[in-house]
Amino acid sequence: xGSIGPEELGxxxxxxxxxxxxxxxxxxxxxxxxxxxxxxFLSLVRQFRRPDQEVAxxxxxxxxxxISAARSRRRRLRRETSVAGPEAWFSAVDERLDAxxxxxxxxxxxxxxxxxxxxxxxxxxxxxxxGSVAGCSPATAYRRYQAGLTQLQEILETPCTRTIRT
Amino acid sequence: xxxxxxNLNDELRALESRLRGWAPAVAGVDRDRVLYEAGRxxxxxxxxxxxxxxxxxxxxxxxxxxxxxxxxxxxxxxALAVALESSRAGGAGPGASPVLSNREPGAPPVxxxxxxxxxxxxxxxxxxxxxxxxxxxxETTDRRGAPEPGGDSSLLLRFRGREASVxxxx
Numbered sequence: 001x002g003s004i005g006p007e008e009l010g011x012x013x014x015x016x017x018x019x020x021x022x023x024x025x026x027x028x029x030x031x032x033x034x035x036x037x038x039x040x041f042l043s044l045v046r047q048f049r050r051p052d053q054e055v056a057x058x059x060x061x062x063x064x065x066x067i068s069a070a071r072s073r074r075r076r077l078r079r080e081t082s083v084a085g086p087e088a089w090f091s092a093v094d095e096r097l098d099a100x101x102x103x104x105x106x107x108x109x110x111x112x113x114x115x116x117x118x119x120x121x122x123x124x125x126x127x128x129x130x131g132s133v134a135g136c137s138p139a140t141a142y143r144r145y146q147a148g149l150t151q152l153q154e155i156l157e158t159p160c161t162r163t164i165r166t
Numbered sequence: 167x168x169x170x171x172x173n174l175n176d177e178l179r180a181l182e183s184r185l186r187g188w189a190p191a192v193a194g195v196d197r198d199r200v201l202y203e204a205g206r207x208x209x210x211x212x213x214x215x216x217x218x219x220x221x222x223x224x225x226x227x228x229x230x231x232x233x234x235x236x237x238x239x240x241x242x243x244x245a246l247a248v249a250l251e252s253s254r255a256g257g258a259g260p261g262a263s264p265v266l267s268n269r270e271p272g273a274p275p276v277x278x279x280x281x282x283x284x285x286x287x288x289x290x291x292x293x294x295x296x297x298x299x300x301x302x303x304x305e306t307t308d309r310r311g312a313p314e315p316g317g318d319s320s321l322l323l324r325f326r327g328r329e330a331s332v333x334x335x336x
Contacts, residue, residue, distance in 0.1 A: 034194030
């Protein structure tokens with residue numbers, strides 16, 4: 001099996017770039033997440049042998065690069081003071097929330113639950129793929145998914161999360 | 167997988183479908199750059215593959231040529247060996263070469279001297295040896311020691327001088 005072609009890469013990009021950026025934002029902030037995703041796509045392009053599951057491969061690559069970037073950022077932040085505020089993870093949500101509120105809700109989830117939710121809901125991965133990416137069994141991935149949804153539902157129902165940012 | 171999905175209650179399913187409607191934001195990922203890199207890598211890979219094919223074809227041709235040359239050379243060597251064998255046997259056999267078979271059996275071998283380059287080391291060494299061994303030089307016999315038993319040293323010197331002059335094309 002050869003490397004991935006430009007047309008297939010374009011389809012992958014259109015279908016998964018947004019959710020990959022959201023996935024990377026579980027560890028990275030700002031443009032760092034976008035850089036991580038772009039590098040993951042470039043790494044996929046440079047693979048001489050096409051991965052069996054490209055989407056799961058991309059999620060794994062983004063996860064590893066995002067965690068590594070987050071470690072570097074934490075080191076950098078010890079020396080610098082970041083004044084930039086959090087940015088919205090969503091461009092469109094629904095009529096009950098705005099993008100920033102949705103971001104806040106999702107950001108309040110436990111990281112390991114949030115990772116599974118993002119990979120499953122916006123990445124469309126199966127629980128087997130989620131488990132392989134997150135380093136757990138499919139059953140554990142499902143349990144985390146269920147717990148994450150329950151936790152998110154509680155967060156969404158809590159009135160104090162409906163903060164209005166100026 | 168369907169078993170997992172069926173375990174979700176209606177509320178969670180509704181939340182799941184609601185979440186699917188949220189569109190993640192993406193601003194800084196450069197789609198054009200990714201596609202450009204993909205095309206460039208694809209082109210480079212194809213070029214590399216073509217290079218390997220050309221190199222393989224060239225090596226195959228060189229191997230074929232070397233094999234043919236070796237076969238021709240081997241045939242010549244074998245023919246020469248047959249001719250030599252037949253000439254040693256004393257008669258011109260059916261496989262003997264025409265050049266060798268034209269020579270009479272009792273005739274002395276023909277020396278095919280080629281003139282040497284006068285400036286070459288061999289020519290200079292020979293000319294010096296001729297000069298050193300010439301009859302005018304009285305040290306010849308002293309340096310060479312006693313004449314060979316039963317041999318004629320002047321005849322030997324004459325032969326050497328003649329041979330050297332042929333070699334040097336004087």
